[in-house]
Amino acid sequence: xxxxxxxxxxxxxxxxxxxxxxxxxxxxxxxxxxxxxxxxxxxxxxxxxxxxxxxxxxxxxxxxxxxxxxxxxxxxxxxxxxxxxxxxxxxxxxxxxxxxxxxxxxxxxxxxxxxxxxxxxxxxxxxxxxxxxxxxxxxxxxxxxxxxxxxxxxxxxxxxxx
Amino acid sequence: xxxxxxxxxxxxxxxxxxxxxxxxxxxxxxxxxxxxxxxxxxxxxxxxxxxxxxxxxxxxxxxxxxxxxxxxxxxxxxxxxxxxxxxxxxxxxxxxxxxxxxxxxxxxxxxxxxxxxxxxxxxxxxxxxxxxxxxxxxxxxxxxxxxxxxxxxxxxxxxxxxxxxxxxxxxxxxxxxxxxxxxxxxxxxxxxxxxxxxxxxxxxxxxxxxxxxxxxxxxxxxxxxxxxxxxxxxxxxxxxxxxxxxxxxxxx
Ligand SMILES: [Zn+2]
Numbered sequence: 001x002x003x004x005x006x007x008x009x010x011x012x013x014x015x016x017x018x019x020x021x022x023x024x025x026x027x028x029x030x031x032x033x034x035x036x037x038x039x040x041x042x043x044x045x046x047x048x049x050x051x052x053x054x055x056x057x058x059x060x061x062x063x064x065x066x067x068x069x070x071x072x073x074x075x076x077x078x079x080x081x082x083x084x085x086x087x088x089x090x091x092x093x094x095x096x097x098x099x100x101x102x103x104x105x106x107x108x109x110x111x112x113x114x115x116x117x118x119x120x121x122x123x124x125x126x127x128x129x130x131x132x133x134x135x136x137x138x139x140x141x142x143x144x145x146x147x148x149x150x151x152x153x154x155x156x157x158x159x160x161x162x
Numbered sequence: 163x164x165x166x167x168x169x170x171x172x173x174x175x176x177x178x179x180x181x182x183x184x185x186x187x188x189x190x191x192x193x194x195x196x197x198x199x200x201x202x203x204x205x206x207x208x209x210x211x212x213x214x215x216x217x218x219x220x221x222x223x224x225x226x227x228x229x230x231x232x233x234x235x236x237x238x239x240x241x242x243x244x245x246x247x248x249x250x251x252x253x254x255x256x257x258x259x260x261x262x263x264x265x266x267x268x269x270x271x272x273x274x275x276x277x278x279x280x281x282x283x284x285x286x287x288x289x290x291x292x293x294x295x296x297x298x299x300x301x302x303x304x305x306x307x308x309x310x311x312x313x314x315x316x317x318x319x320x321x322x323x324x325x326x327x328x329x330x331x332x333x334x335x336x337x338x339x340x341x342x343x344x345x346x347x348x349x350x351x352x353x354x355x356x357x358x359x360x361x362x363x364x365x366x367x368x369x370x371x372x373x374x375x376x377x378x379x380x381x382x383x384x385x386x387x388x389x390x391x392x393x394x395x396x397x398x399x400x401x402x403x404x405x406x407x408x409x410x411x412x413x414x
Contacts, residue, residue, distance in 0.1 A: 050291055051212025080216065080287030083294065137302055138202035142209065146198065162294040 002069075007033050007041070010065055017057040018141050021100040024058050028088030031079060040073035041066060046084045049142035049162075086161050098125045103147065103158040122158050124149035132156075168344040169282065170224045171244070172351055174234065175341075175387075177217030178245035181235060182395070183266065184211030185402050186253060195256050202302060206263070209295040216288045236406040240396045241389045248331035250395040257320035260306045262328055264368070267300035269335050272360040273352055281349035304368055311372025318373065325369070326377055333382025335361075 012025045024030060032044035043062065047055045059076050066074050086105040089097075094104035103125045121130040129151035137160075139146040144157040163171075187207040194200025218231035229237075248266065253259045274296060277289035310321035336354040338346075345351030369376045385391065406412065 047212070047291070049209060049212065050216060050288075050295060051208035051210070053208075080291050081283060083287065083291040136198040136202055137298055138198070138205040140201070142205050146201075160298075162298075 001038055002035060004033055004035060007035065010069055011062065014058070014061045014065055017054040017061070018143075019097065019100065019102065021096045022089075022093045024061070026089065026093035026096075029055075029058060029084060030062075036073075039071055040075075041071050042075040042077070044077050044079045046079050046082075048084050052142055054141075084162075086159065089159075097159060101125050101156060102144070103156055105159045105161040122147055124152060124154065125156055126154055127152040163340060163344060165344060165348055165350075166224060166226075168341045169350065170221055171341045172345055173217055173221040173224060173285065175244040177214050177221050177231075177234070178243050179249055180210050180214035180217060182243070182245040182398060183249035184208075184214055185398055186249060186251075187259070187263075189253055190259065203259075206299050206302070209292075209299065213288065213292050213295075216291075220284050220288070232406065236403045240391050240399055243391065243395060243399070244386055244389060245391075245395075246331070246334050247383055247386050247392050247395075248328065248334070250392060250398055251328070251331065252394060254324065255320055257310050257317065258324035258328070260303050260310065261321055261324040264300070264303040264307045265328065265332060265365070266335075267296055267303050268364050268368075269357065269361050270296045271300050272357045272364075273354075276352040276356060280351070285350065307368060307374070308372045311369070311374040321372070322374055325374055329377040329380045330383050333380075334384055334386055337384065337387050339387050 008025060011030060012023045014024045016022050016024055016027050019027075027048065029045055029048060030043060031046050034042045036042065045055070045059065045062075055078075062076065063074055089105065097104040103122050106122055122132050122134075123130055124132050124147075127149060129149055131150040132147050133150060135146040135148050135155065137145050139157050143159055143162075145160045146155060147158045148155045184207050187203060187210065190200070191204045191207065192200065194203055214235075215231060218234050222229050222231050222234055248262060251262070271293065274289040274293040278286055278293060280286040280289065307321065310317040312318070336358045338354050342351050342354070346353055366376060
């Protein structure tokens with residue numbers, strides 16, 4: 001029977017639809033895999049944001065990948081608990097985000113200092129300057145905020161901590 | 163009423179409130195006062211509509227009559243909707259939209275904080291998810307209320323007028339009926355009296371900071387818990403439901 005590791009490596013080939021440099025495994029949305037036999041599999045998936053339009057795309061991509069690999073009976077269940085958090089994006093994936101031009105989440109979600117307005121400075125993903133400013137809490141997608149670097153003047157996306 | 167009936171009605175009420183608010187707010191998409199703000203409100207709208215989807219899917223599951231979330235959204239008339247009336251009111255100008263949003267974000271912040279402890283695992287999960295999003299929403303809308311209130315004479319007047327008109331719809335947010343009683347006993351629903359005290363404290367502080375006057379002794383509108391609405395809801399539904407009702411088998 002096909003192993004869980006093999007399934008994980010298959011799913012690692014699926015890029016995030018909005019940030020194609022990281023895979024859906026690195027994004028952390030696949031929460032549980034149970035392989036019943038070589039034709040049947042059940043997966044649990046959790047949304048990044050409630051209204052994230054990429055979730056449907058991710059589900060379709062997973063179905064396609066598994067179908068191509070011989071699965072005929074695929075169950076995908078959406079779970080909400082525990083809620084997705086940016087802490088599930090590992091250091092390697094964060095580095096990929098930075099290289100892609102998106103400043104990765106800086107803090108862990110345990111750190112609530114930003115709630116009181118004390119926002120840690122976010123480094124510019126291009127020139128690494130800490131001299132940056134927040135333009136808007138809401139960016140091009142639900143998971144990002146918009147910043148601008150005061151050194152190189154480039155605007156950039158910041159993957160916010162939730 | 164059985165616990166399951168109550169859970170269906172309760173989840174439907176929460177889903178409806180999010181759905182109608184999301185639908186109303188979506189009218190701003192592409193029409194925001196400037197680009198960043200357009201994106202911000204559209205993101206907020208997306209979160210709210212996403213929460214509505216999660217809740218209505220769960221309501222459909224709890225009901226167990228093979229209706230889907232889409233059936234619930236598109237095939238009910240206004241008298242069978244249980245959203246709070248404040249969500250169906252027209253957006254008005256940007257000050258009015260933002261004042262309403264801050265009122266609701268603040269309510270949601272404390273409401274979801276409580277609901278996250280619900281014994282119903284799905285509701286607790288949806289609440290844990292939503293609270294992270296609502297925290298961002300509230301920070302955004304509350305900072306706008308402050309800027310409008312403590313800004314120019316014109317922005318102050320617009321925010322104060324909005325507040326005076328909207329306040330009569332805030333009482334409904336905290337109304338409880340048989341559904342709440344049954345589910346509070348089960349440890350599923352939130353005691354809205356707990357939310358009310360925290361909401362009032364936050365709003366009082368925010369309005370004071372914003373140099374806005376909190377309306378006092380206001381007659382409170384009521385009805386949505388029984389499916390009674392303002393004349394605006396039917397128009398929203400007409401627009402939202404026209405396509406699925408005209409083409410019942412349409413897939414996209
Ligand atoms: Zn830079």
